[in-house]
Amino acid sequence: MEAEPLNEQVLTPMRRRLLIAAVFVAVIALWEVVVRWFEVSHLIVPGPLAVWQSLVQLFSSGEITNHLLVTLYEILAGFAFGAALGFVLGALIGQSALVEAILYPYVVAFQTVPKVAIAPLFVLWFGFDTTSKVVITATIVFFPVLANTIVGLRSAPRDQIDLMKAFTASGWDVFRMVRLPQALPYVFAGLDIGIVLAVIGAIVGEFVGAQAGLGYLILQRNFSMDAAGMFAILIVLSAIGIVLHMVMRLIARRVIFWADSFSDLSRGT
Numbered sequence: 001m002e003a004e005p006l007n008e009q010v011l012t013p014m015r016r017r018l019l020i021a022a023v024f025v026a027v028i029a030l031w032e033v034v035v036r037w038f039e040v041s042h043l044i045v046p047g048p049l050a051v052w053q054s055l056v057q058l059f060s061s062g063e064i065t066n067h068l069l070v071t072l073y074e075i076l077a078g079f080a081f082g083a084a085l086g087f088v089l090g091a092l093i094g095q096s097a098l099v100e101a102i103l104y105p106y107v108v109a110f111q112t113v114p115k116v117a118i119a120p121l122f123v124l125w126f127g128f129d130t131t132s133k134v135v136i137t138a139t140i141v142f143f144p145v146l147a148n149t150i151v152g153l154r155s156a157p158r159d160q161i162d163l164m165k166a167f168t169a170s171g172w173d174v175f176r177m178v179r180l181p182q183a184l185p186y187v188f189a190g191l192d193i194g195i196v197l198a199v200i201g202a203i204v205g206e207f208v209g210a211q212a213g214l215g216y217l218i219l220q221r222n223f224s225m226d227a228a229g230m231f232a233i234l235i236v237l238s239a240i241g242i243v244l245h246m247v248m249r250l251i252a253r254r255v256i257f258w259a260d261s262f263s264d265l266s267r268g269t
Helices: 013-037 048-060 063-095 097-112 115-126 130-154 158-166 171-208 214-223 227-255 260-267
Strands: none
Touching: 013 048, 048 063, 048 227, 063 097, 063 130, 063 171, 063 214, 063 227, 097 130, 115 130, 115 171, 130 171, 158 171, 171 214, 171 227, 214 227
């Protein structure tokens, strides 16, 4: 007799939070046991307690405040610029075969170039301040939004488009009333990916050349062989990514409340 599949409704929001917390505690405990049992050097993998102490010291001393604000600015500014450019260009390509034939091959060619390889060029062109990091972040965010926008616009039902045209609707009306609503779930999926990649983009830029930022702090800790400090900053970056992801999902739930992929949030996912 086959076992019945687990009903997702059984996992209430509270149970899900408890499950997440239990897994987190188990991972931390296993981490501590492995470090102590195998006597791993703190220069290689520090224990959770050492990482926690470094994290507390970072915030209590106020050292991280300015660097955190710089990185947040680079993330948000780069995301806004890259997402806007990706959406606009995606809207043009998604509605015009001619524009796609002309531009899309160059877009794909640019996307295949590793951003780590061209990051030094951006620093050379835009300087060591935040501008170069914003540009690098924007280039990473750009393509997911572009690709999802194109797919979303082309997923509009053909019969609805033909019906609108039969009622003498303009191209703008078809875009506004049919194509865009159909594309919004795809666009927000691209934005959700882009906001997480924006964190990576900002740190990549700071690794190449920076005077402030969390990536700059990581390099400092690396030079001083402070593994616990590096882990602490990585935890901060992970927290930033999680918060931004959750914010984007909440915005999506408000804007495209009819989409199944985002309506799950109302049940506590």
